[in-house]
Amino acid sequence: MPILYLLFVLMLSSASSISYCTEHDRNSLLRFLGGLSQDGGLAASWRDGKDYCSWEGITCSSSTASKAATVTDVLLASKKLKGSISPTLGSLPGLLRLNLSHNSLSGSLPSEIMSSGSIVVLDVLNISSNKFAAEFPSLGAVANLVALNGSNNSFTGMLPVAPLCRASPSLALLDLSHNRFTGEVSLALASYSMLKVPKAGRNNLSGILPFELFDMTSLEHLSFPNNGLEGELDGSHMAKLSNLVTLDLGGNCFHGKIPESIGQLNKLEKLSLYSNKMSGNLSPSLSNCTLLTTIDLKINSFSGDLGNVDFSALHNLKTLDLLANNFSGIIPESIYSCSNLTALRCVV
Ligand SMILES: *[C@@H]1O[C@H](CO)[C@@H](O)[C@H](O)[C@H]1NC(C)=O
Ligand SMILES: *[C@@H]1O[C@H](CO)[C@@H](O)[C@H](O)[C@H]1NC(C)=O
Ligand SMILES: *[C@@H]1O[C@H](CO)[C@@H](O)[C@H](O)[C@H]1NC(C)=O
Ligand SMILES: *[C@@H]1O[C@H](CO)[C@@H](O)[C@H](O)[C@H]1NC(C)=O
Ligand SMILES: *[C@@H]1O[C@H](CO)[C@@H](O)[C@H](O)[C@H]1NC(C)=O
Ligand SMILES: *[C@@H]1O[C@H](CO)[C@@H](O)[C@H](O)[C@H]1NC(C)=O
Ligand SMILES: *[C@@H]1O[C@H](CO)[C@@H](O)[C@H](O)[C@H]1NC(C)=O
Ligand SMILES: *[C@@H]1O[C@H](CO)[C@@H](O)[C@H](O)[C@H]1NC(C)=O
Numbered sequence: 111m112p113i114l115y116l117l118f119v120l121m122l123s124s125a126s127s128i129s130y131c132t133e134h135d136r137n138s139l140l141r142f143l144g145g146l147s148q149d150g151g152l153a154a155s156w157r158d159g160k161d162y163c164s165w166e167g168i169t170c171s172s173s174t175a176s177k178a179a180t181v182t183d184v185l186l187a188s189k190k191l192k193g194s195i196s197p198t199l200g201s202l203p204g205l206l207r208l209n210l211s212h213n214s215l216s217g218s219l220p221s222e223i224m225s226s227g228s229i230v231v232l233d234v235l236n237i238s239s240n241k242f243a244a245e246f247p248s249l250g251a252v253a254n255l256v257a258l259n260g261s262n263n264s265f266t267g268m269l270p271v272a273p274l275c276r277a278s279p280s281l282a283l284l285d286l287s288h289n290r291f292t293g294e295v296s297l298a299l300a301s302y303s304m305l306k307v308p309k310a311g312r313n314n315l316s317g318i319l320p321f322e323l324f325d326m327t328s329l330e331h332l333s334f335p336n337n338g339l340e341g342e343l344d345g346s347h348m349a350k351l352s353n354l355v356t357l358d359l360g361g362n363c364f365h366g367k368i369p370e371s372i373g374q375l376n377k378l379e380k381l382s383l384y385s386n387k388m389s390g391n392l393s394p395s396l397s398n399c400t401l402l403t404t405i406d407l408k409i410n411s412f413s414g415d416l417g418n419v420d421f422s423a424l425h426n427l428k429t430l431d432l433l434a435n436n437f438s439g440i441i442p443e444s445i446y447s448c449s450n451l452t453a454l455r456c457v458v
Pocket of ligand 8: 411413436
């Protein structure tokens, strides 16, 4: 996995240059503990006086004669934690990974975690599946951030994309789905040149997706289903998404055709455009996407003869859902050669 590899390299390169006072890290952790209203038994392990590097969920860089051990990981997923996150976590100078997913933490995410006064080397921030309900601090300040999962909370406001010039250059994964984000998707999202996985489904985003997003060769999963997005899929730009595996824009208000250039996305496995206002014929070039396993186009206004597409080339197709469209003609025989197909709905 390239993301993991990158994480590993970043960990090695940043952990080696850190030296800091141990009292400082310990106090930061204890203040975090103090901010919790329910600690899931953590206090028993985090006893004052003990070496904090052996506390539950804590990992440190190894100490050497010249350098004190510093906290690199705070991994406390699914620990039944309640309360709010103390801003002091943002002052752990060597923090690489913060995983607080699947707890009941609430309030806001302290901006200190994204932009601390001390050396911030955070690579992974996972605060998914909590009860945060506030605006998300800007992603601008953490230069090393590779993965951020803030999904399944109640974050509000605009997507927290940094101003153009301050985008975290290493960001590869950004999952902000299932929140209450509103407004348009900022053009600045397209300035994360290593972004592979932007996900922001199940929000209340509106407007058009910036066409620059469709110029990002880095993208592997473009996933913004169940929002209020509109506009057309721009064929001339879409052809550049040569690494795209998943295109999931279902449950929006897109209109227009599926561009012919879809045939150039030869890594595409999932095409999901259900519940939009799209129309026109299916392009014959679709048969070029031989890795497709899922085509979900239900509840649109696609029309024309399905015989346009040579389905026999789509060996890997498992699901083809064309329900509630305006197709005409008969189901083409080429579909019967898709021996992997287990779900077919096409009431034409
Ligand atoms: C966070 O914790 C979850 C649950 O234990 C785990 O699946 C995930 O790999 C952890 N690490 C990161 C970096 O999020
Ligand atoms: C974050 O945590 C969730 C659940 O604990 C896990 O599924 C996911 O893999 C973790 N990592 C990232 C980067 O989302
Ligand atoms: C983010 O975390 C959630 C669980 O909290 C998990 O279901 C989801 O797969 C994670 N996102 C990514 C892109 O890993
Ligand atoms: C979303 O969070 C809730 C708790 O707030 C949890 O029960 C649910 O499993 C989470 N969903 C995912 C996909 O992780
Ligand atoms: C979504 O945003 C629209 C305006 O863009 C607003 O009218 C609507 O109430 C919002 N819906 C929710 C569930 O927040
Ligand atoms: C089909 O794929 C080939 C190779 O990737 C490409 O050269 C060609 O332009 C594609 N055809 C269409 C109609 O997109
Ligand atoms: C069915 O899919 C598998 C991979 O998922 C592929 O190896 C196999 O060739 C496919 N079957 C046919 C008949 O194409
Ligand atoms: C779908 O086809 C029906 C019957 O041919 C026609 O009345 C209807 O206007 C068409 N709808 C759209 C959205 O094209």
